[in-house]
Amino acid sequence: MSTYGNNSFHPPFFILLGIPGLEKAQFFIAFPFCAMYAVALVGNVTILHVIRIDYTLHEPMYLFLAMLAFTDLVMSSSTLPKMLGIFWFGSCEIDYHACLIQLFFIHTFSSVESGILMAMALDRYVAICFPLRHSTILSTSIVVKLGVAVMLRGVLWVSPFCFMVTGKPFCSNRIIPQSYCEHMAVLKLVCADTRTNRVYGLVVAFFVGAFDIIIITVSYIMILQAVLRLPSGDARLKAFGTCASHICVILCLYIPALFTFLSHRFGHHIPRAVHVMFANVYLLVPPTLNPIIYGVKTKQIRDRVINTFCQKVS
Template identity: 80%
Template sequence: MIYTLMLASRNSSSHPVSFVLLGIPGLDSSQFWIAFPFCAMYAVAVLGNITLLHIIRTDLTLHEPMYLFLAMLAVTDLVLSSSTQPKMLAILWFHAHEIGYHACLTQVFFIHTFASVESGVLMAMALDRYVAICFPLRHSSILTPFVVGKLGAVVMLRGVLWVSPFCFMVSRMPFCQNRVIPQSYCEHMAVLKLVCADTTVNRAYGLFVAFSVGGFDIFVISVSYVMILRAVLRLPSSEARLKAFGTCASHICVILALYIPALFTFLTHRFGHHVPQVVHIMFANVYLLVPPMLNPIIYGVRTKQIQDRVIQGCCGKDS
């Protein structure tokens, strides 16, 4: 028994100084060039979301529920992309593979917290579209700025409370001598695979969080859009139906851009043992970068008020 304990202590370390992020294993010779499109997408995400926030902040006519939720989404996208991309670019361009133990856990916290917040904001936006289409005369009285703020606070609090135990539980577990994480950022399941202890509770809690957050949000979004569809199909004119569908189209695109790669990444980590590692890692990067890049573009193209403000700012034209 004593020998077993000594062997375990020799093969594990409670708090490693750092971890090693490999970047994109399998594409080592191409990593330098792969970084350029990632950098371009990150630049578009930062510029697009900051522009969106500036337009919503300065235009008082956009201080409505839809645009306030859109501002929350932009802030979330900035945090989500910035929590991974600078380090990933440093790995791909400058071979800065090492990341400190506490920096890694901080990255885990921000990635999962703000992924949860993004899902919650999309759910709140679906509820906003439901109220706007099904109860148009009561929309402003139901979704007041105070209610919008409370929804945002609840979504943020849920993310922090649900994700914090990830970091707490992992920080109290012994780690093996292997410190290599075969991807470009620290993610809960990837860090958990380096633990030299039984991780059943951690994995079970991860599934609980995934289904209680993602599952609940997808259910609410689905019910909202079923109700919206029923209400739209009852509208008397085809023009009114097209206009109603148009207001929801951008939101549906944003939902699909987030949930499809997110579900693929989540399921591959747990069940996709036959999925090539390079495919899994590329999807993991896409999941945290493409939605933040696409969201301001989609809303900028689909929303006339934002489009007009961008044109006015760039070209000096009146809307």
């Protein structure tokens, strides 16, 4: 395939196809996607507002929840508006630099979300296994430092993706057969050796994803062991319910993410529509479910939202 000349190593724009194979259904698929995005926006903004105005919620669990809500807002807003434009208005073109910016935000905040879920698992472990030392071990300053570290980790690991892609010549093909710009999808349009980029992607996936999964798994194993030793049946049931909701959130992020990561590299026989739908689910479902699961099941947040709503109505 021909490449762009030396004065233009990259095309001025790419073309996002949306969901290949489901072009006729995209208009209707956009409605549930839009509804989920609306829930994600309202739910996460509400959680951020409640935690901001209520100083009694300035504790580790709620600060981590605020970080998660902010991350979910960025993740969903970096993809959904453009995706809806493709589905409803056929606005398939995306500027080259806008594509790289979208790629950066998607991968950076996916890493941040994974890191926050890991930190929340550690928080639950300390709260259940060392309740009397919880505020000492996880002080506000430690929580802030963990949040900054998770953010820096995402930025430092993901930034090279953009720089490594920018230095490569692109083929004349501008078509990205999915709904947003993702590292491997953009890399497939490069007319040069991309082994270094692919190896770096695997290294990042291992050191970020695998590390977080191991810490989360070990934390919840130790949590469950501690819960089983609780003398009260009601206490065990309540702890199990909390752990189950947290595990559901974690699975909703990691299962689609793992499927998307593996199918890009090894799933050559997987239908394109299936791959793209999972990729969309990976970025949309967690931001939608997180405020529902954490907000509705967390009594302090639920009561604060109800009280605020009742005051406005009265």
